[in-house]
Amino acid sequence: MILESLSIKLTSLSSKGGCGCKIGPGELSQILRSIPEGVRDPNLLVGTETNDDAGVYKLSDDLALVQTVDFFTPIVDDPYSFGQVAAANALSDVYAMGGKPLTVLNIVAFPIKTLDKAILGEILRGAADKVREAGAALVGGHSIDDQEPKFGLAVTGTIHPDRVRTNAGAKPGDKIIVTKPIGVGILTTSIKKDQLSPEEVSRVTRVMTTLNKTAAETMEPYHVHACTDITGFGLIGHTLEMAKGSGVEIRLYQDRVPVLPRVRELAEAGFVPGGTKNNFNHVKDSVTFDASIDQIGQYILCDAVTSGGLLIAVEGSQADELVAKLKANGVEASLIGEVFAAQSQEGRITVSVSEG
Incomplete structure (x- = not known):
């Protein structure tokens, strides 16, 4: 109303x-480093x-x-x-x-x-x-x-x-699933500039107001090794935290990542929020993007999200079944990547155009 x-x-x-x-x-990392360790x-x-x-x-x-x-x-x-x-x-x-x-x-x-x-x-x-x-x-x-x-x-x-799930337990062989489309930050920035139709506002609002309750309950019986929600640091930022916390490398496939309608168009028109650009600058030294992914495409993957979906690292053999079950329960789930043994303990992200 x-x-x-x-x-x-x-x-x-x-x-x-x-x-x-x-x-x-x-x-934020610089600020937190100055805080003494607690009890x-x-x-x-x-x-x-x-x-x-x-x-x-x-x-x-x-x-x-x-x-x-x-x-x-x-x-x-x-x-x-x-x-x-x-x-x-x-x-x-x-x-x-x-x-x-x-x-x-x-x-x-x-x-x-x-x-x-x-x-x-x-x-x-x-x-x-x-x-x-x-x-x-x-x-x-x-x-x-x-x-x-x-x-x-x-x-x-x-x-x-x-039964606590953190973002630091991903294992080589796991597959990566997301449960909502991205691009929210670019669209909400566009709302401030009156660039969206009422129907488009309703669509992005519906994404943000959807609880992750069903997704969390659906994944409960599966071998989920790590999980986090995608919010202000964007898909790449939260994936990088998972990779570093788990000591693994994660490969994402750009063409599998679900993106809300018109996000690319609006990003090209200049409606990329400052938080998204900050996210990109923070992760760029830890991410290898395929040469065909241009700056706009990289920004979209780093887009600052509000009330995004879950980022799930599940045992590889169960990934297809979990995605199917999530979709059957009304969750906009997509399998977007996989986990590999890390070349270093810091972890890295590789973004490819396709698995092939």
Whole structure:
């Protein structure tokens, strides 16, 4: 539902304080290196070492907590849809770890004196509906009066300590699967410039508001060695984290990567977000692109995503079956690459045009 009577273009409000993108991976790495190491706790099963988006803390032999937080400025103009996107994005980190969302807290920054309160009401309603779909409980939140609207969630989930999935377990012979198409960053940048039709806005919004719940539940019985969700660092950035964390090399096939309609056209027209270019600059020394893949094609593979799909490294013999099962369950899954033994412990990415 669009609050047409309010005549507010939410995405234009983010220009006051920046794009609302994540801090780039290069800058973030430099900052984090300056932070002293915290208390060593044997119950902290997943911390900052593997660049996973969620932490995991063991409470008992059969119970651990998954904790994460995410928020950002509006990337769509419909307040209800923005709330749904933000909620799905934050919940995704728990699904990527193999966990089940349990409770959520709203994080709100809103110019309460200058924007209609009904807009915030719609944002919160959209998030609440998505949280309800996930089966989690909304337990509260925190709000501040800010000139620029921002919204997100802090999420706590549960998982068995022996069933945690990180981005650091991929093995040679694994196949790589993604569960949503990419190109979201280029399309949401285009929304701010009024370049998309209502139907195209609905399509990209549908991708972002789709929970990774079904994908996570579908992959549960398979031999998944590593998993993460594709968000701000883009497909290549998150694949590189998986390669480095696992000590492997990963080869992706460009022609197999699902891309949303018009992404190439809009990227060529100049609607490539700064976060996507930052991602490319961060990964370019660790990625070998086929000579036929031009700069635009490389940018698309590095595109900064909001509420993207899961990136799954599954035992090679089970990959086709898992893709078929995901598709049967309504997930837009594609087999896009494979894992090899690394030439170095740092890991690398190779992007080919086709397997042949």
